[in-house]
Amino acid sequence: MNALEPRVQTLNNRPPRTDGDYVxxxxxxxxxxESNHALAWAVHLANLNRVPLLVYEGLTCSYPDAxxxxxxxxxxxxxxxxxxxxxxxxxYLFYLRRTPADPNNLVYRLAEKAVALVTDDFPTFNVADxxxxxxxxxxxxxxxxxxxxxxxMNVHEKRAWAAYTIRPKIHRELPLWLKPxxxxxxxxxxxxxxxxxxxxxxxxxxxxxxxxxxxxxxAINHTIxxxxxxxxxxxxxxSRLQHFLASRLSRYSKESGQPSKKATSELSPYLHFGHxxxxxVALAVRAYAAEHKLVADEFLEELIVRRELAxxxxxxxxxxxxxxxxxxxxxxxxxxxxxxxxxxxxxxxQFLSAQTHDPLWNATQLEMLTEGKIHGYYRMYWGxxxxxxxxxxxxxxxxxxxxxxxxxxxxxxxxTATGILWCFGLHDRPWSERPIFGQLRYMSYDGMxxxxxxxxYIRQIDSPQATLL
Ligand SMILES: Cc1cc2nc3c(=O)[nH]c(=O)nc-3n(C[C@H](O)[C@H](O)[C@H](O)COP(=O)(O)OP(=O)(O)OC[C@H]3O[C@@H](n4cnc5c(N)ncnc54)[C@H](O)[C@@H]3O)c2cc1C
Numbered sequence: 500m501n502a503l504e505p506r507v508q509t510l511n512n513r514p515p516r517t518d519g520d521y522v523x524x525x526x527x528x529x530x531x532x533e534s535n536h537a538l539a540w541a542v543h544l545a546n547l548n549r550v551p552l553l554v555y556e557g558l559t560c561s562y563p564d565a566x567x568x569x570x571x572x573x574x575x576x577x578x579x580x581x582x583x584x585x586x587x588x589x590x591y592l593f594y595l596r597r598t599p600a601d602p603n604n605l606v607y608r609l610a611e612k613a614v615a616l617v618t619d620d621f622p623t624f625n626v627a628d629x630x631x632x633x634x635x636x637x638x639x640x641x642x643x644x645x646x647x648x649x650x651x652m653n654v655h656e657k658r659a660w661a662a663y664t665i666r667p668k669i670h671r672e673l674p675l676w677l678k679p680x681x682x683x684x685x686x687x688x689x690x691x692x693x694x695x696x697x698x699x700x701x702x703x704x705x706x707x708x709x710x711x712x713x714x715x716x717x718a719i720n721h722t723i724x725x726x727x728x729x730x731x732x733x734x735x736x737x738s739r740l741q742h743f744l745a746s747r748l749s750r751y752s753k754e755s756g757q758p759s760k761k762a763t764s765e766l767s768p769y770l771h772f773g774h775x776x777x778x779x780v781a782l783a784v785r786a787y788a789a790e791h792k793l794v795a796d797e798f799l800e801e802l803i804v805r806r807e808l809a810x811x812x813x814x815x816x817x818x819x820x821x822x823x824x825x826x827x828x829x830x831x832x833x834x835x836x837x838x839x840x841x842x843x844x845x846x847x848x849q850f851l852s853a854q855t856h857d858p859l860w861n862a863t864q865l866e867m868l869t870e871g872k873i874h875g876y877y878r879m880y881w882g883x884x885x886x887x888x889x890x891x892x893x894x895x896x897x898x899x900x901x902x903x904x905x906x907x908x909x910x911x912x913x914x915t916a917t918g919i920l921w922c923f924g925l926h927d928r929p930w931s932e933r934p935i936f937g938q939l940r941y942m943s944y945d946g947m948x949x950x951x952x953x954x955x956y957i958r959q960i961d962s963p964q965a966t967l968l
Pocket of ligand 1: 755763764765766767770771801802803805806873879903909910911912914915916919921
């Protein structure tokens with residue numbers, strides 16, 4: 500058996516097109532050549548069929564909340580991805596669909612000449628929708644390959660209850676999967692003449708310098724500014740990883756819960772957009788920790804156990820932006836307290852514009868507005884306070900997803916759903932009863948004040964020079 504097979508789902512039962520010109524890899528999540536199991540599977544199929552490999556990546560104006568921040572981050576990854584693929588003899592077609600009137604069927608047109616189609620298995624947002632709707636509409640095999648998780652999602656046969664139930668299985672399986680994936684280029688190099696002419700004319704050249712004008716030419720929301728410090732792409736992801744190893748990993752276990760100390764990796768946007776693999780990060784961290792006699796367990800717990808718990812949740816709970824998916828105890832306690840008086844409430848616009856009475860909460864929201872993410876510890880506080888200050892918990896849930904969808908560079912991810920739903924009790928346990936929250940865990944300003952340096956964090960957020968590196 501090919502070692503990649505446990506990662507592969509065959510989502511239709513069409514035979515390969517034996518006279519096809521190429522194998523098609525439709526990149527929807529893993530925008531990189533290294534540690535990319537979907538790309539490796541596509542190379543394997545290309546070699547088996549003695550044809551070259553074509554990679555197709557599209558960026559449309561029509562995904563929910565498409566805006567300058569998200570578009571720019573994705574486009575920043577394109578030039579180096581293209582250069583890496585070209586060097587390896589793999590074809591690459593990038594298509595920017597600027598307006599709803601532009602063609603929206605390139606993947607189908609490319610599939611008409613392909614032996615088989617390979618794509619990413621990513622259990623949320625548009626990718627999950629595509630992987631449900633496209634397979635029956637192509638005449639070739641449609642393979643979805645999990646390159647997001649280190650231990651493949653397919654290994655888990657059901658939805659895990661919490662971290663403690665999935666952790667033993669992940670630790671048992673890990674030695675099998677936590678291994679480098681060497682990149683082997685396909686044996687038949689790409690030949691540009693194979694690209695169907697009508698598709699070739701849709702190609703959008705992208706270079707670092709043309710990104711602003713490309714973004715400006717799209718019919719998307721132009722009011723969301725770029726992140727102050729997060730630039731997209733694999734090189735950028737790797738330099739953050741190096742910085743994390745050299746100056747943060749040794750402090751991670753003590754200081755990752757202290758936002759002003761900046762001890763975390765800031766890699767979540769790069770993991771989300773597939774500019775770097777969790778596998779590459781985990782291997783680098785493990786090797787660095789061994790060489791420098793550091794303990795990396797806390798970091799690897801977040802990167803592997805917590806992150807893969809989130810993928811497990813999305814895999815088994817596809818429509819998850821609702822409180823209906825929560826365990827019984829959460830729904831019962833929320834129902835019991837639904838009519839509790841709420842002394843302070845804010846509208847969506849007040850939350851969005853960071854106009855609450857709480858300077859810490861406002862700073863966390865400002866971090867989201869300017870950077871495109873919030874430090875993990877304060878993100879919990881951010882969510883808990885939206886619950887406390889919204890007229891209903893349903894409205895609080897909508898506010899959190901909405902803000903993530905527009906502003907978060909790591910949003911629309913399995914971690915978005917579990918992070919937000921964790922505030923409502925998912926993967927948590929009952930605590931002592933209190934107003935509004937019932938048995939859901941509560942977080943207070945005084946607790947944050949005791950445990951973290953709020954003033955230092957607020958100064959960093961306010962400072963125009965604040966950067967994450
Ligand atoms: C309300 C709320 C919303 C959240 N929304 C998102 C989101 O949209 N996208 C997102 O990636 N994470 C989200 N999280 C989880 C967590 O806050 C972020 O993953 C983390 O802050 C990312 O920062 P980092 O890369 O510096 O993390 P590090 O501490 O350096 O951790 C490394 C990686 O491990 C993973 N990780 C870390 N903490 C968690 C966690 N609690 N659960 C699952 N995986 C984790 C992430 O992939 C992260 O990049 C949310 C948490 C909450 C409470």
